[in-house]
Amino acid sequence: MPHDIENHSHSLLPSEPELKVKAIESALVNQGLIDPAALDEIIDTYQNKIGPKNGASIIAKAWIDQDFKDELMSNTMAVLEKYGFYGRQGEHIRVVENTPEVHNIVVCTLCSCYPWPLLGIPPTWYKSDEYRSRVVREPRKCLSEFGVKLPENTNIRVWDSTAEIRYLVLPMLPDAFKGFSEQELVGIVSRDAMIGTGLIGPAK
Amino acid sequence: MINNDEYRPFHEPWHAQIFALTIHLNEQGHFEWKDWSQAFSEALSLESSNGAIVKDEDYYLVWLKTIEEFLAQNGKLKSDEITSYFDAWSAAFLSTPHGQPVKLKNLSSG
Numbered sequence: 001m002p003h004d005i006e007n008h009s010h011s012l013l014p015s016e017p018e019l020k021v022k023a024i025e026s027a028l029v030n031q032g033l034i035d036p037a038a039l040d041e042i043i044d045t046y047q048n049k050i051g052p053k054n055g056a057s058i059i060a061k062a063w064i065d066q067d068f069k070d071e072l073m074s075n076t077m078a079v080l081e082k083y084g085f086y087g088r089q090g091e092h093i094r095v096v097e098n099t100p101e102v103h104n105i106v107v108c109t110l111c112s113c114y115p116w117p118l119l120g121i122p123p124t125w126y127k128s129d130e131y132r133s134r135v136v137r138e139p140r141k142c143l144s145e146f147g148v149k150l151p152e153n154t155n156i157r158v159w160d161s162t163a164e165i166r167y168l169v170l171p172m173l174p175d176a177f178k179g180f181s182e183q184e185l186v187g188i189v190s191r192d193a194m195i196g197t198g199l200i201g202p203a204k
Numbered sequence: 205m206i207n208n209d210e211y212r213p214f215h216e217p218w219h220a221q222i223f224a225l226t227i228h229l230n231e232q233g234h235f236e237w238k239d240w241s242q243a244f245s246e247a248l249s250l251e252s253s254n255g256a257i258v259k260d261e262d263y264y265l266v267w268l269k270t271i272e273e274f275l276a277q278n279g280k281l282k283s284d285e286i287t288s289y290f291d292a293w294s295a296a297f298l299s300t301p302h303g304q305p306v307k308l309k310n311l312s313s314g
Contacts, residue, residue: 013297017268018218023289024272025225026308027281030289034228042224043214051211088227088237111245112263121213121223129257163241191211 046121054085055118055168056189060182062095063173073097073170080117089166090117096159097170098196103150105143105196106159106167107135113161115168119191126195136160146197169196176202219264226271235278243274 014022028034058080062069072079076095080086086093093115096104108114109132114122125131135142139156143149150156159167171193177185177200192198214220230237247270248257257263275281292308300306 013294015218017265018216019290019293019297020268020272020286021218021222021225022293023286024275024281025221026289026293027285028225028229028275031280033232033234033280034225038228038231039221039224042227043220046213046223047220051213053211088230111241111248113241120211124215124260124263127257127260127263129252132252163238163245 046116050117051120052118052189052191052194053186054083054120055115055191055194056186058083058085058118058168059170059189059194060185062170063185064182069170085117087117089113090115092165093118093168094159094165095168095170096157098172100151100154100172102155102157103143103196104157104159104167104169105135105139106161106169107132108161109133109136110160110162113163113166115166118168119194123191143197146192148197148199169194171198171200174200174202215260216264219260222264222268222271226267229275229280234280235274240271240274244270 013019025034025036025039029036058072062072068079072095076093077086080090080093096106098104108126112122112127112132114126131142136158139158140150143156161167171189173185177188180188188200190198190201193200214223226240229235230240244267247266248263251257251262251266257266272281272283272286276283289308293306296306296308
């Protein structure tokens with residue numbers, strides 16, 4: 001909350017952090033260190049060009065094309081680079097596959113490392129203390145709060161992301177979706193399924 | 205449950221702004237990403253021990269505080285510079301009639 005500026009509050013006065021950001025930006029522009037137009041471009045990229053659809057396209061292709069999947073699992077970065085899904089926070093990505101025996105779930109206990117080029121900016125809950133601290137301790141309970149119920153005999157493996165390595169979950173494709181086109185499959189891959197806090201939903 | 209269409213990377217414009225500013229400075233070669241990410245992780249874990257990170261706002265407040273200190277440590281920005289601009293922006297908002305674009309008077313020439 002703003003403190004002293006509250007005393008002479010004005011309907012037009014932004015919050016303290018908003019003003020702080022403007023101040024930092026102005027100071028950097030004044031020094032010639034940043035270009036405001038470049039900031040707009042970066043925001044546009046993360047809002048409109050990068051997002052879970054990138055990851056979904058990779059998952060859908062892996063489901064229908066076994067050769068692609070093999071290559072993706074064994075030579076992940078080469079495949080992702082080919083599709084342009086690499087760069088900041090995506091330098092080293094490992095794909096972990098869900099099976100009837102193992103369900104994978106991704107967290108960053110330290111901060112909020114996340115495969116940006118594939119999933120965009122992480123959702124609020126991924127950055128929260130609660131998720132970061134609890135998912136390692138009680139993954140099954142956490143999953144149930146996400147509405148994910150796994151068979152008792154499915155093991156849960158929690159992957160803790162770091163600045164060096166990030167993870168993408170390759171979800172299981174339910175039988176109901178077998179025979180769907182790649183394009184149709186892209187539409188059923190949720191962000192949460194690629195983090196491991198969701199499953200692929202039933203066919204509509 | 206399909207929620208790709210709910211992708212909402214930023215909840216407030218200033219979150220997006222400070223995020224982009226950090227990325228841009230790194231792209232321009234002003235610091236190494238790993239150094240920033242280490243500083244940010246440390247700041248977050250400090251805050252987290254108080255159970256403070258619940259909303260995006262909490263997260264970006266830590267980001268903002270960290271980048272400010274980080275830039276000061278790297279000699280890119282002095283805290284009094286930020287204070288001057290902060291005051292200048294506050295004054296600009298307070299002196300601009302509602303509905304008109306708020307512009308900063310040029311500090312260096314004034």
